[in-house]
Amino acid sequence: AQTIHQWPVAEIKAVGSPLSLGCTIKGKSSPNLYWYWQATGGTLQQLFYSITVGQVESVVQLNLSASRPKDDQFILSTEKLLLSHSGFYLCAWRITGGAYEQYFGPGTRLTVL
């Protein structure tokens, strides 16, 4: 069975500070991975997707970047946080075939002060 882990569980950071959020998936080789952002009370906004190591595509620009250093790892980062970066960050992987439904990790709650 596949398991998806995100770290940290929560972060409180200052405006202008750097950020790195991680996502690891086990039990699935060469997964398609995604980053989503959810503002408090808002919908899910897809940020990035990656279909293989070293390849990341951006869906929306939010002064964030993503990298796929290993087959099972997806990293979201920025060098300078903005207040607007606050929210819930979710990593997801998708089924291969059929409807290609996605499954989400537990998420990281980020508060920028």
Next chain:
Amino acid sequence: GDSVTQTEGLVTLTEGLPVMLNCTYQSTYSPFLFWYVQHLNEAPKLLLKSFTDNKRPEHQGFHATLHKSSSSFHLQKSSAQLSDSALYYCALRANTGNYKYVFGAGTRLKVIA
């Protein structure tokens, strides 16, 4: 571009009454549709997915039928339970081989005794 519309922001129901949450979509190609449920401070979980044939997906008493003629995928349940209170998202994946997923704004379902 692709879009998903959920017209109700909040639906309040008395326990035992039927549930219907609306979802309509726009997509150039025949998309796959999904319903996700999100409880407070948790990640979204897949509730239902559409099928390419005329099967009606069903899970935990919820069901939804994809109507291509009206571009709809409404979520229904015959009898609401207190535990159904949550945020429900309708989402689509365009059937074009790309990796973009679009989520609706979400509908909060509140079931009262």
